[in-house]
Amino acid sequence: MQYLYSGLLLVITLLWQNKATADSASLRFCYEDKPLLPFYNGHGDLPAPQPGAAIEHLQAVAKATNIELVLIRQPWLRCLAQLEANQVDALVAEYASERDHYMQAPRRPDGQPDESLAMSSFSLCLTYHQQGLLPEKLSQQREFALARPLGYRPLPMPGPHIEVSADSISHALELVSSGRVDATTVLCELNGITVEPAELLLRPLLIYPTPVYHSVGYLMFSKAFYQQNPDLAVRIWQQVAQQRDTNRYLDYLQQPQQ
Numbered sequence: 001m002q003y004l005y006s007g008l009l010l011v012i013t014l015l016w017q018n019k020a021t022a023d024s025a026s027l028r029f030c031y032e033d034k035p036l037l038p039f040y041n042g043h044g045d046l047p048a049p050q051p052g053a054a055i056e057h058l059q060a061v062a063k064a065t066n067i068e069l070v071l072i073r074q075p076w077l078r079c080l081a082q083l084e085a086n087q088v089d090a091l092v093a094e095y096a097s098e099r100d101h102y103m104q105a106p107r108r109p110d111g112q113p114d115e116s117l118a119m120s121s122f123s124l125c126l127t128y129h130q131q132g133l134l135p136e137k138l139s140q141q142r143e144f145a146l147a148r149p150l151g152y153r154p155l156p157m158p159g160p161h162i163e164v165s166a167d168s169i170s171h172a173l174e175l176v177s178s179g180r181v182d183a184t185t186v187l188c189e190l191n192g193i194t195v196e197p198a199e200l201l202l203r204p205l206l207i208y209p210t211p212v213y214h215s216v217g218y219l220m221f222s223k224a225f226y227q228q229n230p231d232l233a234v235r236i237w238q239q240v241a242q243q244r245d246t247n248r249y250l251d252y253l254q255q256p257q258q
Contacts, residue, residue, distance in 0.1 A: 025232060026068035027225075029058060030079035030088040034149075034168045037197065038190070038252030039092070039120075039217075045073045053249040054092055054119060058219075060243040065235050076151045086224035092119050094215045104226040105218045106237040117237040118218050120249060123211035124155070125188035127176060130204045134182045138208070144182040147172035155185065155213045170199075177203045185212065187253070191246045198254050 031040050031054070040055065042048025047055065055071065062069035072079075072088055082088045084102040095105050095113040106117035115121070126146075128134035137144045143160040149172060150165050164181050166172035172184040187197055188207055196207065219240055226233050 025066075025229070026070055026089075027062065027236070028070045028072055028089040030072045030074055030082060030091045031055070032076045032079070033073040036169065037199075037255060038187075038249040041252065041255070047071045047073065050252075050255075053252045054217075056248055057119060057240070057243060057245070061236060061239040064239045064243060065232070067232070067236070083220070083222050086222045088222065089225040090219055090221050092217045093220050094217060099220075102223055103220040104223060104233070105220055106234075113216070113218060114237075115216050117241050118216045119240055120191055120244070120246075121214070121216045122187055122191070123189035124185040124213045124215070125211050126183040126208040127173070127186045127200060127205045128183045128208060129176055129179055130206050132176075132179070132182055134208060137182065145180075147175040147181045147184040157212060158210070173199060173203060173205070176205060183208070189214075190249055190253070191244075193246065193250070195250065195253055 033045055034043060035041055036052070038053040040052035041050050042052075051059075051071075058069055074082070079088065079091050080093075083091055093099070093103065106114040108114045126134065134144060136142075138159050141159050143162060145164055146157065146161045147164045147166045148154075149168055154163065164175065166175060166184070169184075169186075172181075173186075175181045176184050186200065186207065187195060188209075188211060189195060200207065219237065221233055
């Protein structure tokens with residue numbers, strides 16, 4: 001009888017410990033410390049009162065999965081470095097095979113990234129000054145100057161170009177508006193819907209209608225977080241899909257970049 005009681009006590013203790021671990025689970029999420037509407041809003045290392053659609057999306061996921069969402073704002077390249085060092089647990093990024101050694105994406109049974117569990121998908125178009133020569137340069141395959149924020153990956157372009165570094169998306173748009181460069185990239189499609197950021201309505205800019213790039217953003221876990229919490233990771237990805245609300249993203253696109 002004593003052994004029976006001891007066994008029951010051990011089972012109860014283990015169940016309590018597992019429940020306590022689940023109840024106290026947290027997710028350290030790293031994201032850029034500059035505005036990237038509609039995904040992230042505000043400057044600096046603290047979340048903005050209106051933090052951006054991706055953050056509101058993740059807050060809904062955290063509530064549904066009963067985890068604590070810890071928001072960490074840093075320069076993008078530092079977020080990548082800290083995920084690789086397992087110093088943060090997650091970030092949103094597109095899939096790239098060269099990141100497989102430190103990022104865990106949701107996968108289909110065939111091993112490919114599962115787009116049904118993505119945070120969002122979007123396309124980028126070129127925007128240019130309404131009196132600019134970008135259309136002519138593209139049609140004639142002449143070199144054009146493209147502003148891109150620091151730390152962003154180079155993208156394939158429809159013609160020869162040189163890249164000019166900008167401090168932020170707003171700075172890149174200012175370079176185009178002032179005529180110092182020919183173009184920059186802006187969001188022109190979100191989750192299959194054609195969009196035009198409010199920022200463009202405030203500037204003498206036009207969108208070149210053909211998208212130059214399409215991307216799918218996944219909630220990527222660090223290898224350590226995924227290996228320690230595989231079941232929780234799957235539940236979080238499932239809730240990412242269930243809590244996805246395109247209107248949440250569209251609402252933020254009505255706000256100009258700060």
